[in-house]
Amino acid sequence: MTFLTARDRDRSGIAALLPGAEATAPPLLALDNFSVAFPGAHGPVPVVRGIDLTLAPGEALGIVGESGCGKSVTWLAALRLLGRGVATSGEVLLRGQDITLLPERALASIRGGRIGLIFQDPTSSLNPVQRIGTQLTEVLRLHRGLRGDEAQREALRLLDRVGIADAPRRLRQYPHEFSGGMNQRVMIALALAGEPEVLIADEPTTALDATIQAQILDLIRDIRRESGMGLVLISHDIGVVADLCDRVAVMYAGRVVETAATQDLLGRPRHPYTRGLLAALPTLGGPRQRLTPIAGTVPAPDRMPPGCAFAPRCSLAIEDCRSETPPLVLAAQDQRAACLRLAETAMAPAAHDPAPAGAFA
Amino acid sequence: MSPLLRVSDLARHYPAATATGQKRMLHAVDGVSFTLAAGKTLGLVGESGCGKSTTARLVLGLLPATRGRIDFADEPVSATRDRRWRALRRRMQLVHQDPLLALDRRLPVGEQIVEPLIIHGLEANAEARRQKALALFEAVGLRPDLFQRYPHELSGGQRQRVVLARALILGPELLVCDEPISALDVSVAAQVINLLQDLQARFGMAYLFISHDLKVVRQIADEVAVMYLGKIVEQGPPEALFHTPAHPYTEALVSAVPTLQRGTAERIILRGDPPNPVNRPSGCAFHPRCPRAVARCREEAPALRPTSDGRLAACHLVPVATAARAAAA
Numbered sequence: 001m002t003f004l005t006a007r008d009r010d011r012s013g014i015a016a017l018l019p020g021a022e023a024t025a026p027p028l029l030a031l032d033n034f035s036v037a038f039p040g041a042h043g044p045v046p047v048v049r050g051i052d053l054t055l056a057p058g059e060a061l062g063i064v065g066e067s068g069c070g071k072s073v074t075w076l077a078a079l080r081l082l083g084r085g086v087a088t089s090g091e092v093l094l095r096g097q098d099i100t101l102l103p104e105r106a107l108a109s110i111r112g113g114r115i116g117l118i119f120q121d122p123t124s125s126l127n128p129v130q131r132i133g134t135q136l137t138e139v140l141r142l143h144r145g146l147r148g149d150e151a152q153r154e155a156l157r158l159l160d161r162v163g164i165a166d167a168p169r170r171l172r173q174y175p176h177e178f179s180g181g182m183n184q185r186v187m188i189a190l191a192l193a194g195e196p197e198v199l200i201a202d203e204p205t206t207a208l209d210a211t212i213q214a215q216i217l218d219l220i221r222d223i224r225r226e227s228g229m230g231l232v233l234i235s236h237d238i239g240v241v242a243d244l245c246d247r248v249a250v251m252y253a254g255r256v257v258e259t260a261a262t263q264d265l266l267g268r269p270r271h272p273y274t275r276g277l278l279a280a281l282p283t284l285g286g287p288r289q290r291l292t293p294i295a296g297t298v299p300a301p302d303r304m305p306p307g308c309a310f311a312p313r314c315s316l317a318i319e320d321c322r323s324e325t326p327p328l329v330l331a332a333q334d335q336r337a338a339c340l341r342l343a344e345t346a347m348a349p350a351a352h353d354p355a356p357a358g359a360f361a
Numbered sequence: 362m363s364p365l366l367r368v369s370d371l372a373r374h375y376p377a378a379t380a381t382g383q384k385r386m387l388h389a390v391d392g393v394s395f396t397l398a399a400g401k402t403l404g405l406v407g408e409s410g411c412g413k414s415t416t417a418r419l420v421l422g423l424l425p426a427t428r429g430r431i432d433f434a435d436e437p438v439s440a441t442r443d444r445r446w447r448a449l450r451r452r453m454q455l456v457h458q459d460p461l462l463a464l465d466r467r468l469p470v471g472e473q474i475v476e477p478l479i480i481h482g483l484e485a486n487a488e489a490r491r492q493k494a495l496a497l498f499e500a501v502g503l504r505p506d507l508f509q510r511y512p513h514e515l516s517g518g519q520r521q522r523v524v525l526a527r528a529l530i531l532g533p534e535l536l537v538c539d540e541p542i543s544a545l546d547v548s549v550a551a552q553v554i555n556l557l558q559d560l561q562a563r564f565g566m567a568y569l570f571i572s573h574d575l576k577v578v579r580q581i582a583d584e585v586a587v588m589y590l591g592k593i594v595e596q597g598p599p600e601a602l603f604h605t606p607a608h609p610y611t612e613a614l615v616s617a618v619p620t621l622q623r624g625t626a627e628r629i630i631l632r633g634d635p636p637n638p639v640n641r642p643s644g645c646a647f648h649p650r651c652p653r654a655v656a657r658c659r660e661e662a663p664a665l666r667p668t669s670d671g672r673l674a675a676c677h678l679v680p681v682a683t684a685a686r687a688a689a690a
Contacts, residue, residue, distance in 0.1 A: 066546035179634045209408035210573065211631045214617035218630050236547065239619030266621050280551035282580035284603050284618055290558075291580065293551035297516045 026096035027054040028230045029115075029198050034090035036070070036077040036254075040302055044087055047301045048074050049254040051090075052328065055198065060224065060231040062241030062262070064277075065251035068298050071234050072202050074251075079111050079200075080104075094198075113143040116191030116229075120203035122183035126175040132159075132186055133171030136193060143194035158189040163219060181212035188219065198230040205240060217243055238277065242266060250274045253299060253309035256328060260335035270337040270345045272314045308340070316341045363435055364396035365534060365567050366420065371429035372591075373415050377639045387639045389415045391591035392429070394665075399534065400561065402568040404582030404599065406575060406614070408635055411588040413571045417537045420569060421455055422446055434534065451481050454528035458540040460520035464512040470523045471508035474498065477531050497526040500563070502556060518549035522556065529564065537569045542577060554580055575618050579603050587611045590638055590646040593665055597672025607674040609651050645677070653678055 031053045037044035048070040055061050063071045076082050078092040080100075091098045094114065099107060111117065119125050127135055136155040140146040146154055152171075159167040162185040175183055184204060191199055201220065205213035221244060224231055235241050241248055242262050249259040250271065258271035269275045276294040296313040299305055305312055311321040320340055331337040331346075339345065370392050377387040390412040397403045405413045418424040420431055425440035432438070433449060440446070457463060465473055474494040478484045484493065498508060501522040512520055521541065528536060538557070542550040554577065561568060572578050578585055579599045586596040587610065595608040606612040616629040631650045636642055642649050648658040657677050665675040667682040 066548060181634055209635070210575075210614055210617040211408065212634065213619075214628060214630050215632075217619070218628075237619065238547075239621060242621050243619040277547055278621075280548050281621075282551075282554065282576040284576055284579055284615065284620055288580065288600070291551040291555055293555060294548035295552075297518060297549060298546070 025057070026093065028057045028059070028095060029055040029232070030091075030093040031074070031078065032091040032093060034074065034078065034092060035088065036073055036082075037087045038301070039085045039087075042302075045302045046304075047254050048077065051251075051254075051256055053249055053256065053259070055230050055232060057197075058224075058228045058230060059247065060233065060245040062245035062248040063232065063234045063251060064236065064238050064241050064248060066236060066298055068253075068301070069251040070254040071251045075200050075202065075232065075234065079115065079117070080107055081111070109143065112139060112191070112196075113194040114197050116194055116196035116199045118184070118187045118191050118199070118201045118204050120206045122187040122207075123175055123180065125187055126183060128175055131172055131174060132178070136171070136186075136190060139190055139193040154193070158193055159186075161192065161223070162186070162189045163215075164189075179212075181208055181215060184208060184212075184216055185219065188216075188223070192223065192227075195227075196229055198232065199224075200232045200234070202234045203236070204233070206235070206237070213240075220244060238266075238281065250277070253304060254301065255309065255338060257310065257339070258331075258335075258337040259328070260332075264332070264335050268332070270331040270335060270342055271310075271339050272316050272341070272345060273310045274337075275345065276313075308338075316344055365399040365434060366397040366569070367430075367432040368396070368416075368420065369394050369430045369432075371416065371419055371431060372427045373412075373419055373424060374427045379639055385639050388591045388641060389638060390419065393588075393591070393593055394429075395586055395593065395596065397535070397567050397569060399567055400565045401583045402561070402570050402581055404578035404585040405569065405571045405588060406573065406578050406585060407588035408573065408614075410590075410635060410638060412591040412638075413588050414539055416588075417455070417539050417569060417571055421453055421537055422449065423455075447481075451477075451531045452533050453535040453537060454531065454533040456521075456524055456528055456536060456538045456541045458543050460517065460524045460544075461512060463524050464520060466512055469509045469511055470515065470520075471495075471498070474523065474527045474530055477527060481531060483531070494526070494530060497529055500529070500560070501526045502552075516549070517545055518552060521545065521553055525556070525560065529560065529566075532564070533566055535567050535569065537571070539571045540573070541570075543572065543574065550577070557581060575603060575615060587614065590636065590641060592646065592675065593673070594647065594676070595672065595674045596665070601670065601672055607668055607670075607672065607679045608676045609653050609678070610647050613650075613652075645675075 031051050034048065034051045035046060036048035037046045051074060065071045077086060077088050092100050099110060133155055136158060137151040140151045140154050155171055156167045159170055164170050164182060164185055178186065205216050208216060233241055233244055245262055248262050248265045249256050250273065252273050258274045265274065269278055279292040280294055282291060294313055299309060307322040307324050308326050311317040324340060326338045326340045328336045328338040331342050371390055372392055373390040375387040375389060377385055379385055393416055395403060405416060407413050419426050422438045422440045430437065433453065438449060471494060474497060475490045478490050484490045495505060495508065498505060503519060503522050507515065542553050545553060558581065570578065570581055582599050585599045585602050586593045589610050595602060595611045602611060603615055606615050613629045613631045629652065633650055636649065644660045645658045645663050648654040651658065663675045663677045665673050668674050669680050669682050
């Protein structure tokens with residue numbers, strides 16, 4: 001067996017709490033030049049193209065982008081959840097250890113153990129023919145070695161922790177007897193059962209109603225405050241990410257195009273795509289203005305334009321943008337952007353970038 | 362002038378059973394009234410199960426009402442599929458969330474835009490039909506070379522444009538849009554919202570715009586109605602309703618929207634799930650989740666009444682307009 005012992009985990013947990021330890025200790029989770037390619041009719045199609053990201057202990061990192069930008073695929077591939085045909089390269093470092101080199105068994109104990117996962121549709125992530133209690137105690141046995149009464153007690157505590165009332169009765173029920181919001185609470189309980197150091201949440205509230213979304217975001221915030229676990233929150237909704245995350249990475253066409261502290265990213269976005277995304281959002285407050293959409297659509301992975309993938313939609317693009325792939329460079333303190341035109345985006349307010357004239361969808 | 366659409370005390374009930382097997386009625390829509398003027402937009406918001414989509418289907422005559430009345434351009438709408446129904450259906454069109462489901466996968470999109478003209482026998486000349494469709498194709502911002510393409514060859518945003526062109530070719534006076542942009546990405550959603558506004562300015566049809574997204578509704582609507590468990594609980598202009606909500610449910614909905622500006626400190630978190638419409642709570646249906654409920658809310662259902670600032674709210678705690686109070690006394 002290649003399970004990590006509880007003592008290993010405790011040690012790393014303590015290290016994260018010691019002042020000064022963070023500076024020298026490796027990041028909690030890091031992607032180093034990570035790429036993913038899907039099999040295609042004419043050879044592999046790259047969908048994630050060389051991503052560098054780090055998550056500090058206790059940090060909440062938001063990943064935003066439109067569908068097809070690779071925001072979910074990155075993390076599924078990092079945990080080898082996409083099947084055999086998918087090729088990956090680069091490193092996925094969990095406290096400095098490259099988990100891409102681990103045999104399947106060892107990785108399986110990390111998934112649901114040191115790294116917890118929750119997805120958009122809780123109902124289809126749960127086993128419909130097993131009681132909630134059975135599913136919870138199975139995780140507790142696999143990842144923490146708890147059995148019998150001990151597992152039962154912990155399962156009750158977990159349901160209680162995620163705000164499910166009447167836990168003893170609820171443990172005997174099936175997923176179909178729960179509402180969508182309640183099932184997402186169960187999913188969170190399942191993820192917490194392995195006492196993860198990192199929780200990866202992929203659109204955890206997208207399928208839920210507004211008032212239920214508010215409950216779940218509140219719950220995740222609470223649990224993080226209490227346990228100090230790291231969070232990677234993947235969402236198409238910048239509002240949701242801004243709500244929970246300290247730092248945001250914006251992805252476009254398989255690359256990270258900008259990353260910064262949440263306030264900086266929202267306050268002074270530097271990449272034209274980030275600026276475009278923010279200008280395209282309707283708001284609840286302030287004066288009602290006509291929206292400024294980004295012209296065109298996201299390119300398909302097998303029809304990626306040369307140079308910067310955003311160039312065909314970008315009002316600031318110049319000739320070089322169509323041939324050179326811009327690297328992610330420092331745009332301001334703690335803010336990185338992958339754009340050749342950063343000098344131009346330093347002053348102009350974001351909302352007034354004009355869209356290219358006559359652009360068709 | 363009478364409004365284009367007048368809905369009075371509309372209700373739709375379904376026979377259903379409770380968890381214990383007792384036969385009950387499910388009140389999907391339960392006494393909804395509103396009017397919509399020509400060329401204007403009424404936004405209908407609420408969470409899943411509140412009855413907003415059922416209201417849309419009732420308005421279009423796709424579903425018979427259990428109670429109440431719908432008048433469209435001074436003619437009653439019924440769900441009996443006769444000649445009159447077909448004539449009315451030409452004047453009101455539906456655009457829903459998933460354009461791929463709304464389109465025929467085996468037919469080029471151009472032909473699908475032409476099709477309603479053939480069905481309603483409106484244009485005998487094939488070339489004239491084609492020209493009309495091409496003109497609309499351009500009006501919704503699609504390149505002419507996409508006319509012969511199949512739906513799967515287009516992006517989500519382009520497909521929704523095709524659906525819009527097809528809805529518009531009959532020159533409808535009302536477009537019922539049921540979550541028309543919920544399946545679209547942010548940058549494309551903004552394109553379609555702008556397009557909907559441009560098309561309304563150009564062709565002058567009214568929109569009944571159904572969405573769970575308050576930000577989108579605020580962007581597009583002239584008037585907003587908030588639904589909870591089959592009833593309208595608040596109705597008014599979007600600015601007033603979203604900036605100073607009167608009903609505690611609207612207040613919670615607005616505060617639940619994650620925004621880039623607001624902190625999370627003042628957020629109102631409602632407890633529990635919306636109740637099952639089969640087991641509608643007594644009194645005000647919102648009282649079990651309402652942070653401000655008083656004893657009266659449990660017993661007495663509040664009526665939708667004008668408030669002092671000119672909107673409508675169904676809450677015992679919202680001050681009623683003086684005129685209405687005088688009339689009630």
